[in-house]
Each structure stands twice: as structure tokens, then as C-alpha cells.
Amino acid sequence: MxxxxxxxxxxxxxxxxxxxxxxxxxxxxxxxKGFTILDSLLYIKExxxxxxxxxxxxxxxxxxxxxxxxxxxxxxxxxxxxxDVKRKEIVLEPLPNFPIIRDLVSDFEGFFEHHKSLxxxxxxxxxxxxxxxKREYIQHIEDLEKYLQFSVCIKCGLCYASCPVASTDELxxxxxxxxxxxxxxxxxxxxxxxxxxxxxxxxxxxWRCHFAGSCSKVCPKGVDPALGIQLLRRYLMSLRxxxxxxxxxxxxxx
Amino acid sequence: MSRKRHKTGIKAWLKPYGxxxxxxxxxxxxxxxxVLLLYFIGHVIETGTITGGFEVWLNTxxxxxxxxxxxxxxxxxxxxxxxxxxxxxxxxTHQGYLLGKPERPEYPYYPKSFSRAQxxxxxxxxxxxxxxxxxxxxxxxxx
Amino acid sequence: MVERKIxxxxxxxxxxxxxxxxxxxxxxxxxxxxxxxxxxxxxxxxKNLPYTISxxxxxxxxxxxxxxxxxxxxxxxxxxKAWESFVKFLTLILILIVVAWGTRTIVLTxxx
Numbered sequence: 001m002x003x004x005x006x007x008x009x010x011x012x013x014x015x016x017x018x019x020x021x022x023x024x025x026x027x028x029x030x031x032x033k034g035f036t037i038l039d040s041l042l043y044i045k046e047x048x049x050x051x052x053x054x055x056x057x058x059x060x061x062x063x064x065x066x067x068x069x070x071x072x073x074x075x076x077x078x079x080x081x082x083x084d085v086k087r088k089e090i091v092l093e094p095l096p097n098f099p100i101i102r103d104l105v106s107d108f109e110g111f112f113e114h115h116k117s118l119x120x121x122x123x124x125x126x127x128x129x130x131x132x133x134k135r136e137y138i139q140h141i142e143d144l145e146k147y148l149q150f151s152v153c154i155k156c157g158l159c160y161a162s163c164p165v166a167s168t169d170e171l172x173x174x175x176x177x178x179x180x181x182x183x184x185x186x187x188x189x190x191x192x193x194x195x196x197x198x199x200x201x202x203x204x205x206x207w208r209c210h211f212a213g214s215c216s217k218v219c220p221k222g223v224d225p226a227l228g229i230q231l232l233r234r235y236l237m238s239l240r241x242x243x244x245x246x247x248x249x250x251x252x253x254x
Numbered sequence: 255m256s257r258k259r260h261k262t263g264i265k266a267w268l269k270p271y272g273x274x275x276x277x278x279x280x281x282x283x284x285x286x287x288x289v290l291l292l293y294f295i296g297h298v299i300e301t302g303t304i305t306g307g308f309e310v311w312l313n314t315x316x317x318x319x320x321x322x323x324x325x326x327x328x329x330x331x332x333x334x335x336x337x338x339x340x341x342x343x344x345x346x347t348h349q350g351y352l353l354g355k356p357e358r359p360e361y362p363y364y365p366k367s368f369s370r371a372q373x374x375x376x377x378x379x380x381x382x383x384x385x386x387x388x389x390x391x392x393x394x395x396x397x
Numbered sequence: 398m399v400e401r402k403i404x405x406x407x408x409x410x411x412x413x414x415x416x417x418x419x420x421x422x423x424x425x426x427x428x429x430x431x432x433x434x435x436x437x438x439x440x441x442x443x444k445n446l447p448y449t450i451s452x453x454x455x456x457x458x459x460x461x462x463x464x465x466x467x468x469x470x471x472x473x474x475x476x477x478k479a480w481e482s483f484v485k486f487l488t489l490i491l492i493l494i495v496v497a498w499g500t501r502t503i504v505l506t507x508x509x
Contacts, residue, residue: 072272096262106260149356149366162273164280167266169473203472203481207404210283211347213276213367222363226276227353230367234350236401264474284470291463298456298499304443305505308436315434338415345408393430 005031007082009040011052012093015102022100024091025049031082037090038066038077041104053103061220064156068104069093074158074218095161111157114173117199118181123192137189150183150228152221159215159225171204175215178206179228185235206233274368279376283340286333293330324394331390332383339379347372407465410458417455424448443506456499460492467491 006028014022027044035043041054057063059078066077071091082090098106122137159175160166166174173181181200184190200206209229216226270281303314317323346352352371424442425433432438443449468488472481 094260096260096266098260100260145355145357147356149359152359164266164277165473167262168264169476171476172473201399201401203400204476205400207400208469208473210280211276211344211367212273212280213365214273216365216367217274217277219363219365222359222361222365224356224359224365224367226365227356227367230347230353231350231356233348237349237405287463287466288470291467294459294463295495298495298502301439302498302502304436304439305502305509311436311439319434334418338418341411342415345411348408 007031007040008089009044010089010091011041011044011104012091013052013103014094014100016100026089033083035082036078037068037070037075037080037082037085037092040082040090041077041092053101053105055105062154064154067095067106067156067158067161069095069161074161076156076158076220079220095157097161097163097166098157106157108155108157110170111160111174111176112155114177115155115180118173118177118196119192120180120184122184122187122190123195124189125191139187139189143188146188147183147186150179150186150223150225153180153183153223153225154221156220158218158220162214162218164212164214165208165210169204169208172208173199173205175209175225175229178209178232179223179225182228182232182235185232200232201236206236209233275373275376276368279340279344282336283344286337289329289333290337293326321395327394328387328390332387335386336379336383339382340376343372343375343379346375403465407462410462413458414455414462417451417458420448420451421455440506440509443503449503449507453500453503456503457496460495460499464488464492464495 007030008026008028010024010026012022013025027048029040029043029048032039036059038054038056038059041052045052045054054066054077056066056078061076061079064076067074068077069075069092070077070080071085071087074095077092092104094100094104094106098108098111101107153176155176157176163172163175165172178200181196185193185196206229209226211226211230213226216224219225267281267284270277300314300318304311343352347367352369352375354366354369356366428438443452465488468484471484471487
């Protein structure tokens with residue numbers, strides 16, 4: 001009989017309410033073809049160590065709750081096959097730039113706060129009959145294409161974990177929030193620019209993005225947040241042409 | 255309950271590998287910028303000594319015009335050219351040029367912002383910096 | 398100033414610097430390189446009015462661009478109200494000191 005292939009998984013264990021320092025724990029399990037990292041973690045939880053804390057839901061890259069650092073790169077555990085990770089030992093850590101709740105589970109509250117602060121919903125003005133649902137929002141297919149890409153974001157936090165600016169600047173909204181802001185600003189049914197402007201255009205706003213591109217590199221859904229941020233920045237820069245209009249927008253925003 | 259962030263901190267600034275080419279561009283742009291600013295301050299002080307007269311200026315020249323000073327100058331040429339050309343590229347990309355239009359993501363996702371045009375511009379900045387470096391090397395050490 | 402205006406200034410000074418530095422380097426290359434640093438030649442450079450104006454502009458633009466870059470790095474490094482006003486103050490002071498020192502050189506060489 002052929003010798004069974006093994007895979008070693010090293011997991012960062014940390015319980016902030018009980019321990020002061022994080023430590024690593026190694027597990028050895030059989031290499032099963034087709035297993036994802038999440039399957040392996042569930043295998044560990046079932047057979048080797050019941051105390052391991054993980055968070056997951058859909059197992060198919062839709063819910064965005066199993067993001068973690070896999071060998072130093074933020075990835076979704078359910079979306080990464082064992083065979084994708086070519087090393088014999090796989091190191092799993094919770095996402096950086098997030099607080100740790102326990103082991104591989106990180107706290108998304110601050111991340112969602114940034115998302116909420118940029119008002120990720122349609123803001124309408126001056127057309128009461130639409131607000132009262134008497135008429136539908138009209139949008140051409142070409143207008144849809146302008147933002148559709150950014151609307152498939154699952155808020156998994158991988159981009160925020162990879163961003164070098166977010167790693168030191170907690171007030172920076174992060175690639176996710178900024179690209180979502182672009183998703184609504186680029187939407188022709190929305191006129192909430194000035195309400196968002198104050199949060200986008202401040203010393204910790206969009207200008208702190210330096211296009212390091214790591215967010216787009218790690219995004220599991222092809223959202224390309226870096227593109228969204230650059231397009232939003234282009235929009236802000238091109239705003240100076242109709243000077244009066246911008247002055248009006250700024251007057252109302254500040 | 256507020257929890258403490260598990261921060262990568264400044265380590266993330268200093269770790270350009272593992273991600274994409276743009277992360278390297280970000281890293282070098284920052285490092286070369288700091289190098290250039292330090293050189294600029296030094297250069298303003300250096301040229302300021304000319305007001306002291308002929309003797310003082312000769313002293314300054316003795317202090318700066320030697321192989322060590324020339325080596326520093328070569329680093330400045332390298333980072334200056336890179337910072338300039340890559341700066342133009344960043345200006346264009348920050349304006350949304352060279353990046354392509356957003357479209358529906360299709361499965362083997364490849365970010366639109368990692369377009370060929372802006373990557374070519376990055377390598378152009380590296381190669382022009384090297385050309386200027388060699389040119390400077392020829393002038394400073396060639397004779 | 399609104400951050401947008403500061404950053405537009407950052408971009409525009411960056412582009413201006415490329416042009417001004419080219420002039421600055423060209424002035425060293427139009428004569429044999431070893432002669433370009435001789436006392437009288439350097440002094441004559443400063444007394445050439447159009448070139449001096451470009452030098453003064455270069456001084457100001459590089460100071461703004463460079464120290465604004467430092468401001469960006471410091472803002473990303475640490476947050477907080479006191480820190481931010483300190484960084485703003487520091488940036489302005491450093492720009493003023495460097496510009497003043499460079500202008501002093503230009504004025505004094507023209508009086509020599």
C-alpha cells in the first residue's frame with residue numbers, strides 16, 4: 001500500500017479573554033484531494049481539536065466570513081484548495097488590521113462602520129413621485145455597466161487586511177468602503193455626492209490610497225477595488241471643471 | 255466592547271513582496287521620495303556655503319566631490335528618475351487613465367487595474383532610471 | 398485647506414519639478430562637467446536672472462512637494478487631533494525654513 005500523504009497545518013491560537021499572547025499550534029492530517037482549507041479546518045475541529053474557533057457559513061465564497069491569512073496572503077478558506085497552496089506546511093492566521101475575537105475569527109465591527117459611514121444606499125433628491133413609488137428608477141444598460149463590477153462585493157474584508165495604508169491608519173475607510181462609495185456615486189440614480197464627500201475628501205480619505213493594488217490582488221470576487229478608488233478620484237479631480245457646481249457641492253458638504 | 259486591532263503596522267509598508275507589482279511601485283516611490291527629500295535638504299545647505307566666499311566653496315567641493323559623494327549622487331539619480339517617471343504614471347492612474355473600463359467580472363478574475371499599459375509604464379520608469387544611472391556613472395566615474 | 402486642493406498641488410508641483418529639474422541639470426551639462434562647479438561659474442549661474450527665477454521656483458515646488466510627502470507619511474503613521482495639528486505645523490515650518498535658506502543663498506550671491 002502506498003504511504004498516506006500528510007499535510008501540516010499551523011494555526012494561530014489566541015483567546016484574548018484568557019491569554020495574553022498568541023501561540024501557534026500544529027496539526028497533521030491526511031491530504032485529501034479536493035479538500036479546501038476550510039474542509040481541513042472542519043476536519044481538525046471534528047477529529048483533532050474541538051476547541052478551534054472558526055467562522056464560516058456558505059462554503060462557496062458568497063458569505064465572506066471565512067477570510068484568513070493563508071501563508072501570509074489574505075484569502076477565503078473556502079475558496080482555497082489544499083493543492084493551491086504549494087507548501088507542505090500551511091500557516092493560518094486571523095486577518096490583520098482587524099481585532100481578534102478568538103483564534104481565526106476576527107471582529108468586523110469597525111470595518112462595517114467604515115462601510116456604513118459612506119452611505120452605501122441610493123440617495124434621491126427632488127423627485128418625490130419616485131420616492132413615493134409612483135414611478136420606477138430608469139437606468140440604461142450602459143449606466144449599469146459603470147458600477148456593476150463594484151456591486152458584487154461580499155464584504156469579506158480581504159482587501160482591508162491587505163491594504164498597507166489601513167495597516168497603520170485606522171481612520172482610512174479602506175478599499176472596500178471607498179469602492180462601494182464609488183459604486184453609488186457612479187450610479188446615475190443617485191445624487192448623494194455631497195453627503196459622502198466629507199468622508200471621502202478629508203486627510204484620512206481617498207487621497208491616502210497610493211494604488212499599491214494589493215486589494216485587487218486578493219479580492220476573491222473580481223471587484224477590483226483599486227480601479228474603483230482611482231475612478232472615484234478621477235471623478236473628484238474632474239469636478240473642478242464646472243466650478244460653480246463644485247463650489248455649491250462643497251458649500252453644502254462643509 | 256472595544257477590541258485591540260491585530261495590526262500589521264509599519265511592517266506592511268516595508269513588505270512589498272507577496273502581492274502585485276503595484277505594491278513594489280508603492281514601496282519604491284516612497285523610499286525614493288524620502289531619499290530625494292534628504293538629498294534636497296543637503297543640497298540646499300551645500301549650495302548655501304557659496305555665500306561664504308571662494309575658500310569655503312572649495313572646502314565644500316572637497317567634501318562632496320569624491321567617490322563617496324558621487325556614489326550618493328548616483329543613488330539620487332536612480333531614485334530621482336524613477337520617482338519622476340513613476341510619478342507621472344501614478345498621476346495618470348490616479349486620474350483613471352491607463353486602467354480600462356469596469357466590466358462584469360468573468361471567472362478567472364484578473365483585475366482590470368493591473369492593465370498592461372500601466373505595467374509597461376512601471377517598467378519604463380525602471381529602465382529609464384537605469385539608463386540615467388549608467389549615464390551618470392559614465393560622467394562621474396568614467397573620466 | 399481641503400485635502401483635495403493639497404493633493405492637486407502635490408500633483409502639479411510634481412509635474413513642475415520634472416521640468417525645472419531638467420533645466421537645472423541642463424545648466425550643468427552645457428559646459429564641460431568638471432568646470433561646472435567652479436566658483437565663478439556657479440556664481441554666474443546665480444546672477445543669470447531667468448535661471449535664478451527657475452531655481453527659486455524649483456526650491457519652492459520641491460519644498461512643498463517633498464514636505465507634503467512627509468506629511469502624508471506621518472498622517473498615515475499615527476492619528477489623533479494633537480498629532481495632526483502638530484504635523485501640519487511641522488510641515489509648514491520646515492517648508493518655510495528650507496525656502497528661506499535657499500532664498501538667502503540666491504539673494505546673497507546676487508549681491509556678491
